[in-house]
């Protein structure tokens with residue numbers, strides 16, 4: 001049966017608001033909330049036997065992979081190779097032994113990702129997939145299936161599938177850290193308990209919708225927008241820019257904040273909204289100095305931060321979106337929510353087709 005919109009105006013709105021529930025459902029597949037440990041067998045991978053992880057995906061799923069690279073490296077010291085599937089499939093890959101090839105996909109049918117999976121199979125690699133549709137081709141063809149339990153996603157622009165991919169990949173990174181001996185049981189417990197808090201924190205982020213509607217009025221008339229972030233916030237910035245361009249047709253690009261001086265700073269003027277993802281983490285001070293560079297040139301800063309960060313940013317930003325203070329590990333999931341809402345409301349203001357943006361398809365099954 002077809003999924004219903006309920007009381008929502010668009011599937012996208014419904015899917016944004018569903019996130020606390022579907023993230024909780026996805027996490028409880030991997031974590032036994034009672035004991036705060038990973039469920040036996042939920043991640044059937046022994047990461048101590050893996051020398052390198054290669055990740056390939058398209059679109060939003062690729063940005064989930066980009067976030068996870070920081071997690072796998074930090075928690076498990078596991079080298080990660082990451083590429084968009086349309087490049088991955090055409091590279092002359094070495095396919096080393098002891099490498100696990102991981103493909104991330106909502107639909108499990110994207111042509112380029114599927115071709116990547118088949119190339120890795122031909123290269124003799126072990127195949128895993130993080131996938132939302134359990135009956136999909138990728139789910140059938142992979143050796144290891146790591147489900148996201150987001151339920152059917154109808155809006156063309158991915159929202160709940162993305163945050164459920166992050167929840168799943170975070171559990172994988174913890175498992176990798178345990179297997180590789182880089183996380184003590186106490187550390188692992190700390191990371192898992194941060195994850196268990198996610199549904200509540202995401203629900204809090206969704207309540208910011210009203211203040212984000214105000215920010216959307218500032219962004220919607222712009223012809224271009226810049227998103228900046230460092231570390232996992234860089235990956236979140238990439239996803240935020242993708243959402244904005246897909247939905248509102250505003251040209252948007254994301255840069256690693258440190259690259260600002262190597263090009264995009266030339267674009268800064270009084271017209272350019274600059275959305276900076278700046279949670280109060282160990283990279284915060286660096287990101288604030290980038291904000292000051294933008295501010296000094298008249299750029300209009302919208303800072304997505306938390307209570308501790310807001311205090312330090314002060315009036316460098318024209319608008320502050322203040323998220324709850326959360327552990328750095330889960331911050332990318334929480335920071336994604338206001339960017340989804342921003343793109344949604346900018347699209348409403350600009351009168352675009354939210355659930356069916358022009359020229360886009362939910363699942364791209366041709367090359």
Ligand code: G6P
Pocket residue numbers: 058059060061104105106107108109110113156157158360361362363364
């Ligand atoms: C299309 C959709 C995106 C999606 C991408 C990858 O471009 O419009 O929302 O992220 O495909 O799709 P997949 O199903 O493989 O995650």
